[in-house]
Amino acid sequence: MSRRSPEAVLTPVRAREDFLVFGAPQIEEAEIDEVVASMRAAWLGTGPKVARFEQQFREYKGASHAAAVNSCTAALHLSLLAAGVGPGDEVIAPSLTFGATVNAIIHTGATPILADIDPTSMNIDPSDLAARITDRTRAIVPVHFAGRPCEMDDIEPLVDRFSLTMIEDCAHAVETEYHGRKAGLFGAFGCFSFYATKNLTTGEGGMILTRLESDIARVRILALHGMSQDAWKRFSDEGYRHYQIVEAGFKYNMMDLQAAIGLHQLERLEENWVRRQAVWNRYQEAFAGLPLLRPAEPAPETRHGYHLYTIQIDEADAGITRDEVLEGMTAQGIGVGVHYMSIPEHPFYEQRYGWKPDDYPHSMRVGRQTLSLPLSARLTDRDVADVIEAVFRVVGRSSA
């Protein structure tokens, strides 16, 4: 309460006066200086900083190969193409995810198939996944939702038995581990997002990890017009080299300006994770007595990425709807998010594939009840206290 003016203490209109933006990243002087250095050197596009960022990310994950791209959406699209997915194939994804997971499948010409989630982990339910496998299933795209790893002990045997390609959507899961193994290394491809709100940001950006040299080589060609060589090698001081277009590629490469941010974000990854873990635990304790559903504690022998802290509002318990809580939090000066309305709730998918929300009941319920609170390393203790106070005011029955 210390920051409020005397009048505000008498009539506390909202939990904070300045609006707390959801997902605002923590940017420090090191990133700013590195971007300025790239600007002064006038090397903005793909170059040595991208190469260094790829190498350092690959080393952090202990991966064989890494290629930086301009988004996780691009990473998913290229991975599916490099896996040979195309028209006539089916690819299974969870029904509770961001639209990009499904759109990337659609853009290959393949048919997306949804599997419902486990309501506790909010990750793809391995038994529903198994039930949706057909002769045409070519690949699966599990999402490590909120940073919690998928149940790989149940998923990997399906990949082996049905000769599927696994492409992990690790958009929430840079730091995630399952039974001592890192997210992004279970599949033939691991796809990461460095979007502004993600655990590690480059503004926009993404990364693809692969096991095979041949897969990363194909990804690199597809990411840059289908050209046989990197543009930055073409323009190096080794002299001009002709390039050849070997297929119709895309324009998905990362810029040095983006890598300049990522290099320093990567250096602070662990310290930022520790901070988000503390905030996650603080919320978890604070809301124990409120009429809302908190996320499950991380499972043993796993490392949660702590990307999202989600609560669920069941109107029957809370006496208020999720959307009323969204509005209430905004009115309290706290930016919140919804991750996510289930995929079948969106008109495009319903119209094109005939999917009904009711057919994926856990995803539907979570999608209609879930709300994400701010969880960024940028949050101060005061910010966290403001978020908690706002939740008590909006959801709390007696405690406001």
Ligand SMILES: *Cc1c(COP(=O)(O)O)cnc(C)c1O
């Ligand atoms: C953010 C996100 C993406 C897309 O990432 P971009 O880098 O913005 O393309 C894909 N899947 C999930 C689960 C995400 O949260």
